[in-house]
Amino acid sequence: MYKPTTQLTLALGLTLALAACKKDEKVDPITPPAPVNEEELITDVKIFFTDPSGNAYEWHAEIDDAGVQFNGDTLPANTLLQTEILVLDASTTPADTVSNEILAEGDEHQFFFQANGVDLTFAYSDSDVNGRPIGLLSQWQTGNAGAGEVVLILRHEPLKDAAGVSDGDITNAGGSTDIEVVFPAVLQ
Amino acid sequence: MPSRVLVLLFTTCCSLSQGIVLHAQESICTHVLLGRVIDDHDRTPLEFAEVLLVGTDRGVVADIDGRFRLDGLCPGQITIRIAHLGCDPVERIVNVPRAQELVIRMEHHAHELREMEVVSKRPDEQVGHSHETVEADEMVRNAGAGIANMIGKVAGVTMLNSGPTLSKPVIHGLSGNRIVIMNQGVRQEDQQWGGEHAPNLDPFTTDRITVVKGAASVQYGSDALGGVIVTEPVPLPREGPIAGSFHGVGIANGRGGAAGLQLQGGLGNWRGFGWRVQASGRYLGDSEAARYVLSNTGDREAGASASFGYRDHRFSSTVYYSRFERQLGILRAAHIGSLSDLRAAIATGEPWFVADRTYAIDVPRQTMTHHLMKAEVGYAITERSRIVATYGYQLDDRKEFDLRRGGRSGTPALDLDLRVHSGDLVLKHWIGPQVHGRVGVSGSLQQNINVPGTGVRPLIPNYRRGNIGAFVIEHVPLSERLELEAGLRLEASKLEVAKFDANDVLINPVHEFTNGAFHAGMAWTLKDSTLVRFGVGSAYRPPHVSELYSEGLHHGAAAIEQGDPDLESERSLSATAEVDGSWADGRLTARLGLRSDRIDDMIYLRPDGTRLTIRGAFPVFQYVATNAVLHSADAQLGTCFGRRLKVDLRFNTVRAHDRGTGGWLFLMPSDRAAIEFTYTTIAKGKWEPWEFMVRGTQVLEQRRVSSDIDLDAPPPGYTLCDLSIGSGRTMGKDRLRFGVQVNNLFNAAYRDYLDRFRYFADARGTDVRLWFGYAFGSR
Numbered sequence: 001m002y003k004p005t006t007q008l009t010l011a012l013g014l015t016l017a018l019a020a021c022k023k024d025e026k027v028d029p030i031t032p033p034a035p036v037n038e039e040e041l042i043t044d045v046k047i048f049f050t051d052p053s054g055n056a057y058e059w060h061a062e063i064d065d066a067g068v069q070f071n072g073d074t075l076p077a078n079t080l081l082q083t084e085i086l087v088l089d090a091s092t093t094p095a096d097t098v099s100n101e102i103l104a105e106g107d108e109h110q111f112f113f114q115a116n117g118v119d120l121t122f123a124y125s126d127s128d129v130n131g132r133p134i135g136l137l138s139q140w141q142t143g144n145a146g147a148g149e150v151v152l153i154l155r156h157e158p159l160k161d162a163a164g165v166s167d168g169d170i171t172n173a174g175g176s177t178d179i180e181v182v183f184p185a186v187l188q
Numbered sequence: 189m190p191s192r193v194l195v196l197l198f199t200t201c202c203s204l205s206q207g208i209v210l211h212a213q214e215s216i217c218t219h220v221l222l223g224r225v226i227d228d229h230d231r232t233p234l235e236f237a238e239v240l241l242v243g244t245d246r247g248v249v250a251d252i253d254g255r256f257r258l259d260g261l262c263p264g265q266i267t268i269r270i271a272h273l274g275c276d277p278v279e280r281i282v283n284v285p286r287a288q289e290l291v292i293r294m295e296h297h298a299h300e301l302r303e304m305e306v307v308s309k310r311p312d313e314q315v316g317h318s319h320e321t322v323e324a325d326e327m328v329r330n331a332g333a334g335i336a337n338m339i340g341k342v343a344g345v346t347m348l349n350s351g352p353t354l355s356k357p358v359i360h361g362l363s364g365n366r367i368v369i370m371n372q373g374v375r376q377e378d379q380q381w382g383g384e385h386a387p388n389l390d391p392f393t394t395d396r397i398t399v400v401k402g403a404a405s406v407q408y409g410s411d412a413l414g415g416v417i418v419t420e421p422v423p424l425p426r427e428g429p430i431a432g433s434f435h436g437v438g439i440a441n442g443r444g445g446a447a448g449l450q451l452q453g454g455l456g457n458w459r460g461f462g463w464r465v466q467a468s469g470r471y472l473g474d475s476e477a478a479r480y481v482l483s484n485t486g487d488r489e490a491g492a493s494a495s496f497g498y499r500d501h502r503f504s505s506t507v508y509y510s511r512f513e514r515q516l517g518i519l520r521a522a523h524i525g526s527l528s529d530l531r532a533a534i535a536t537g538e539p540w541f542v543a544d545r546t547y548a549i550d551v552p553r554q555t556m557t558h559h560l561m562k563a564e565v566g567y568a569i570t571e572r573s574r575i576v577a578t579y580g581y582q583l584d585d586r587k588e589f590d591l592r593r594g595g596r597s598g599t600p601a602l603d604l605d606l607r608v609h610s611g612d613l614v615l616k617h618w619i620g621p622q623v624h625g626r627v628g629v630s631g632s633l634q635q636n637i638n639v640p641g642t643g644v645r646p647l648i649p650n651y652r653r654g655n656i657g658a659f660v661i662e663h664v665p666l667s668e669r670l671e672l673e674a675g676l677r678l679e680a681s682k683l684e685v686a687k688f689d690a691n692d693v694l695i696n697p698v699h700e701f702t703n704g705a706f707h708a709g710m711a712w713t714l715k716d717s718t719l720v721r722f723g724v725g726s727a728y729r730p731p732h733v734s735e736l737y738s739e740g741l742h743h744g745a746a747a748i749e750q751g752d753p754d755l756e757s758e759r760s761l762s763a764t765a766e767v768d769g770s771w772a773d774g775r776l777t778a779r780l781g782l783r784s785d786r787i788d789d790m791i792y793l794r795p796d797g798t799r800l801t802i803r804g805a806f807p808v809f810q811y812v813a814t815n816a817v818l819h820s821a822d823a824q825l826g827t828c829f830g831r832r833l834k835v836d837l838r839f840n841t842v843r844a845h846d847r848g849t850g851g852w853l854f855l856m857p858s859d860r861a862a863i864e865f866t867y868t869t870i871a872k873g874k875w876e877p878w879e880f881m882v883r884g885t886q887v888l889e890q891r892r893v894s895s896d897i898d899l900d901a902p903p904p905g906y907t908l909c910d911l912s913i914g915s916g917r918t919m920g921k922d923r924l925r926f927g928v929q930v931n932n933l934f935n936a937a938y939r940d941y942l943d944r945f946r947y948f949a950d951a952r953g954t955d956v957r958l959w960f961g962y963a964f965g966s967r
Contacts, residue, residue, distance in 0.1 A: 030652045031637055032686040032694050039643030040593055042802045063802045101594040153804075156525065157591060159540070174540030176591065177525030180804030 042098055044088040045152065045181055049073075049081040049140070057081070061181045070184055077145040077187045082125075083138045085111060085152075087179070099136055102154070109178075110158050111135025112170040117148020118185045122168055132160040133168070147186045154179035217262035221282060223290035225254040225270055234294055237272040242279070261285075270294065315663060315673035316709010316723030317402045318766040318781045324395040328925060328961040329914065332437040332446030332470055335369075335391045339417065342399045343822035343838055344781060346857040349943040351519040352442075352475040352485045352952050354386045358942065359401055360783055360820040361842040361856045362414025365732050366758075370408065370418040372508055374562050374580035377608040377634060381648070381734040382742075383944050388558035388584060390491035390512045392435070392448035392468035394419035401822075402783060403727035403762035405705035406659055406675035409630065413727040413760045413787065424462035424497045424506065427454035431965025435468075441955035442472035442487070443545070453965075460500045467492040473547040474517075477950035478937035480542045484520040486549040489513065504566040512558045517549040522948045523591055526804035530947060534900045539949040551589045551597045559583040572624075573617045582608045596643060603639035604648075608632060625662035625675075631655060636733070647742065647749075648734045649687030656680055661707075669713040677705045681730055687737060699736070701757050703728035718769035725762050731755040735791050735811045741801075748799055748808045755813055760787040777826040784820075789813040792854065795897055807899075814848035818856075836864040843892065851894035858890035858905070858941055876916035876925070883910040890941040903946055906938035914959075926960035 042063065049057040057073040075081065089096040102109045106128035112135070113122040121141045124133030135154075158175035160166055165173045225237040233254030240247040241258060250256040258268070261284045270292050271277040278294055320342045330338050336347045336355035348356040348363050356363050364383070369376040371389050378388045391397070400408075400416040408416050425431070432451035439445050448468030455461035470489040475482045493510030521539030524530050533540065559582065566576040584607075587600035612630035619625075632655045638646040657679030665671045683699040707725035714720055738751040762785045770777040793809040820842040828834050839861045844853035864883040871877045890902040914927025935954040939946040 030635070030684050030686045030696070031650055033638050033646055033650045033688065034640035035688060035692065036640075036643065036645050038645050039596065045802070061802075067800050068802070098593075105593065105595075156593065172540075174521075175525075176523055177529050177803050178593065179802055180526055180528060181802065 038091065041089045041091050042087055042179060043090040044086075044095075045179060046086040046088070047152070047183070048084045048086065049075060050083075051076055051079050051081055059183050061183065068181065072183060072185070074186045074188045075140075075142055077142050079142050081140045081142065083140050085136050085138075087154075103134065103136060106134040106136075107132070107160070108157050109134060110155055110160060110165070110173070110175075111138070112151075112153040112155065112168060112173065113138070113140075114151040114153075114170070115148065115185070116151065118146050118150070118187055119143025120150065120185070120187075124166075124168065128160075130160070132166050135168075142187050145188050147184075150183045150185045152179065152181050152183060153177060217260055219259075219261040219263060219285045221258040221261055221266075221268075221284065221286055221290060223250075223256050223258075223268075223292060225250050225256070225272065225292045225294060227294065234272050237270055237292075237294070240269045240271070242267040242269050315671055315711045316707065316721055316725070316764070317400050317404060318721060318723070318764045318783070319398055319400045319402075322397045322399070325925075327391065327395060327397070328435055329912070329927060329929065329959060331392070331435045331448065331959055331961070332439055332957065333391070335387055335389055335397070335417070335419070338391050339397055339399050343779070343824055344401050344783075344820060344840055345399060346840070346860075346942060348383065348855070349940065349945070349951075350384045351522060351943070351945040351949070352482055353487050353516040353518065354384055356380075356383070356386055357417060358857060359399065359415035359417075360785075360822075361818055361844050361853070362785075365411055366414040366729060368404075368408045368412040368416045370416060371560060372419065372421045372510070372562055373564065373578060374560060374582070374610060375409065375632070376560075377582050377606060377610075377632075378556070378558055378584040379586050379604060379606065381732050384518070384554075385586075388512055388514065388556045388586075389419065390468060390489070390493075390510070391419070392450075392491060393466060393493050393510055395422055396420045401781060402723055402764040403705075403725045403760050403785065404707065405679075405703075405727035406661060406677045406707040406725065409657055409677070410655070410679055410681070410703065411727075411729045413729055413758065413762075413785070421495075421508070422464070424464055424495060424499070425452050425454055426462050426499055427459050429453055429965060431963075433961060433963040435959070435961045437957050437959040439472060439955065439957050441952055442475045442485075444470070444472035444487075444547075446470035446489075460498050461496075462499070463494070463496045465492075465494045471547075474545045475952050476545065478935045478953040479950065480539065481545045482519055482949055482952070483539070483541055483543045483546075484517040484550050484553075486547055487514070487516045488549075489515075502568045504564075506562070506564045508560070508562040508564075510560045513556070515549060515555045516553060518552040518554065519945050519949060520550065520552075522945045523552050526801075527798065527806055528804050530899060533948050551591045553589050555587045555589075557583075557585045573615065575613070575615050577613045578611065580608075580610045582606075582610075584608075600639075600642055601644045602647060603642050605637045605639055606634060608634040619662070623662055623664050625660065627658075627660040629656070629658045631657070645740055646687075647738060647740060649685050649737050651683060651685045651733045653684075653733075654682045671711045673707070673709040673711075675707045679703050679705075679728075683730070683733065683736075685733060685737060697753060699730075699753075701730040703730070703757055703759070714769075717771065717774075718767070720768075721764070721766040723762075723764045725764075727760045727762065729758040731757065731791055738811065741806065747793075748806050749793060750796070750808065750810050752811050755791055755811065756789050758787055758789050758791060758813075760785050762786075775828040777824070779824040781822045782820075783818075785816075785818040787816045787818070790816040814846050816844060816846055816853055818842060818844045818853075832868055834866045834868070836862075836866070838862045838864070846894070849894070852892040854894065854897050855942060856890070856892070858888050858892075858902070860885065860887040862886070874918050876918070878913065878915040879927075881910075881912040883912075884908070885910070887940065900947055902941045903939035906936060906940075908936060908938070909933040922962065922964040924960065924962050926958075929957045929959065931955040931957070 045061045047059040057075055059072040062069045087098040089098050107130055123139045124135055125139050126134050126137035128134050155173050155175035156178045158173040162172035225234045227234055235252040237250040239256045248256050263284050266284055267281050269279045322339055334355050336357040339345050344360050346358045348358050364380050369387055379385045398418040404412040404416050430453040434449050436447040437445055450466040452464035468491045472487040475485045491512040495508040497506035521541045561581045564578045568574045586604045588602040590601040610632035614626050614628035616626050635652045637650050659677035661675035663673050680702045685697050689695050705726045709723035712720045736751045736753045738749040742749050764783045766781045768779045791813050794812045796808045796810040798805045799808050823839045825837040841859045842856050844856045846853050862885040867880045869878040885908045887905050889905040911930040911933050916925035932954050937950045939950055
């Protein structure tokens with residue numbers, strides 16, 4: 001007759017044997033992950049303005065772990081401004097110009113602008129391969145002096161043919177937001 | 189009682205397809221067949237074997253010397269089936285008249301006998317656990333459904349979905365890392381930490397799924413807090429010609445289908461050897477909701493497995509390999525960039541992206557490949573003690589592709605390679621004539637690597653996890669009617685992590701966890717028709733690496749998740765009670781399951797403000813631990829009206845409290861009830877009965893939510909109606925089954941609280957599925 005004690009001894013022996021095996025096994029150190037360059041990072045959004053007399057103005061939003069910092073010139077009131085957007089990934093050296101990627105995939109991207117509390121209207125002045133706007137280049141018509149904010153949104157794969165979208169209305173745009181920055185705006 | 193057991197055994201273990209090879213002529217039916225049943229190993233007679241004349245209800249029982257006599261036979265060919273406790277049933281074709289005595293040799297497994305007796309009364313591993321099994325018949329009907337849908341009908345089981353393509357099973361409100369899936373006797377190891385990670389396994393590889401509804405760490409190791417899903421391996425044949433089955437289903441919603449083929453057999457004269465091969469596939473295009481196409485929800489799967497083994501009365505050995513590959517699309521409209529996108533999606537109430545139905549799968553999408561290799565050796569040390577060693581190797585490769593800029597959409601944003609070695613050694617033993625149980629050790633070593641080249645900071649770090657445990661479970665039958673079970677497990681695990689910290693410095697933190705669990709259960713047969721189970725058990729779950737070290741933006745979920753390296757193991761204490769009874773000759777059946785869980789240090793994501801990024805504001809979620817209490821109940825009531833109509837009622841409820849905050853736990857299933865009418869016709873000749881089923885399911889709105897945690901109010905309750913018609917036909921030794929199923933008959937537009945994509949789109953609309961199953965060859 002088989003005795004339970006024999007079984008328990010056997011089981012215990014096997015446990016120890018298995019445990020011992022584990023310990024003796026010289027395991028390699030765990031593979032460290034490859035350092036990753038976050039490829040789709042956006043660290044800086046700059047807007048360059050030029051008025052009809054050739055004066056230059058600049059807005060700058062800088063993003064890091066702590067949050068977003070703004071530096072912006074006051075814009076002249078009642079002026080038509082030629083506007084260009086530059087998007088950078090400054091985490092690499094030299095800085096990666098993300099706006100070039102946006103331009104190359106112009107049909108999949110569109111910038112939208114919304115003015116809150118300031119008198120500003122926007123018009124696109126560039127177009128993608130399908131003749132629809134991208135928004136890297138635009139014209140901003142400033143109104144009377146005042147202070148408020150401008151929301152800049154970059155949508156990836158928006159429905160550019162949806163109602164109003166090509167005129168700058170974001171309501172039916174869909175897509176996913178790649179950039180959403182709220183610039184303080186002062187007109188004088 | 190013994191005869192009951194015998195009958196039960198016969199029906200459970202030896203349920204064969206009803207082969208009919210009786211070609212009796214209308215002539216003088218007075219012939220007699222004499223036979224004798226003996227043990228193949230030692231030629232001793234097998235007393236009281238059952239001998240059945242296949243195709244009739246005639247049968248005799250052999251005497252104490254194994255002799256039997258069938259008389260009144262017509263000339264021609266007859267088929268007889270011989271069954272004996274502890275034997276594989278044998279079928280023989282005999283020409284009548286036959287002068288000599290027919291000698292039938294049967295493989296008698298004395299050593300397995302007791303085990304089978306136990307199994308026949310109740311699965312021996314689940315004495316104190318409430319559990320339910322989905323049988324082969326039900327699985328054929330649901331062919332082409334994922335594993336979570338397959339068990340979705342089990343009381344207490346719901347699903348956590350991410351659109352139509354991703355479903356995770358939820359047992360009494362617990363899911364993901366809190367559920368263990370045992371695939372072919374090996375613990376399934378794949379990525380289960382994210383809501384959008386569905387289990388990578390092919391339901392076609394099994395013909396029986398058992399759901400254990402209770403904390404069961406003693407039997408299954410860590411993580412079994414919510415329950416266990418066991419896809420049971422089908423035993424290999426030991427001899428015989430090629431047999432097999434073919435299943436197919438056409439699925440209207442998604443305009444696709446699925447099919448599976450399985451073949452098995454013995455190795456000619458090499459008795460004891462058996463093999464099985466199986467292959468399956470699934471192909472679906474975009475699903476449709478009631479009012480629109482759910483764009484980019486295509487799904488394709490391919491799986492194959494092979495096993496080979498040898499078995500005799502002392503020694504057994506099996507090797508098994510399976511490969512499962514899946515590619516699926518994720519609802520395009522659910523891919524969002526920021527909190528404001530999510531708010532916009534909620535505000536419009538319609539998916540922003542709806543295109544024409546297509547089979548193409550675009551980003552966001554996932555591709556997964558899962559390999560499982562298993563080797564198992566068993567040896568009967570003595571008549572009643574058996575030692576079984578199992579080794580498993582799994583390789584899980586997961587790639588997730590997101591919508592990316594600059595032509596990077598073809599590069600996976602997440603690329604994980606998980607390899608797991610696991611082994612266990614179990615001694616099944618008897619102590620004295622009554623007490624029996626299992627004692628064993630198990631260990632595993634897993635390594636997870638982020639495959640370089642994604643260009644995205646990994647969401648979870650590289651890690652290696654070693655695990656070793658020892659357990660003992662003993663069963664003590666106090667009487668014919670009362671059986672006790674008690675068990676204990678100790679487990680130690682070590683987690684080594686390699687990652688870059690915030691300052692890009694490589695760090696190698698190490699975590700060690702030691703845990704213990706116990707279980708005590710009782711199965712009490714009050715009357716022959718009423719069974720009561722009680723169980724008290726504990727379970728544990730060391731924190732997953734994602735809970736310790738997640739860091740960063742969860743794309744698609746529009747959330748920043750932060751881990752906490754100081755989290756400790758979750759520990760749970762669970763009590764279950766189940767009453768299962770039938771009255772009035774089975775015309776009234778009822779089952780009530782009650783369960784309470786107290787989970788200490790339960791880890792969950794708590795909202796922790798918002799963070800402004802370049803994409804706008806994102807909610808920040810922090811992994812924190814709290815103490816929680818869950819109470820759940822599931823009930824079933826079945827009544828027969830006359831002989832043909834059966835009405836089933838089912839009900840599920842879960843109440844989950846956060847004892848830390850006093851609020852409700854997030855993402856718990858709401859109360860639901862179902863009523864099912866089944867009408868069965870009379871079998872006619874070779875036609876099996878037709879079965880007509882109508883089911884109504886009512887899911888209530890989840891009102892027990894904490895307001896601060898969710899971005900949108902839970903969707904309203906909904907009612908679904910399903911329909912199913914099916915029958916079958918025997919064709920010689922073969923059997924054909926077929927039917928049609930209609931889910932969401934009235935094309936209801938609804939959203940389920942447990943669907944993570946409920947913010948974006950409705951759930952699937954009407955689905956019509958035409959299915960068939962064809963089993964050929966013996967068995």
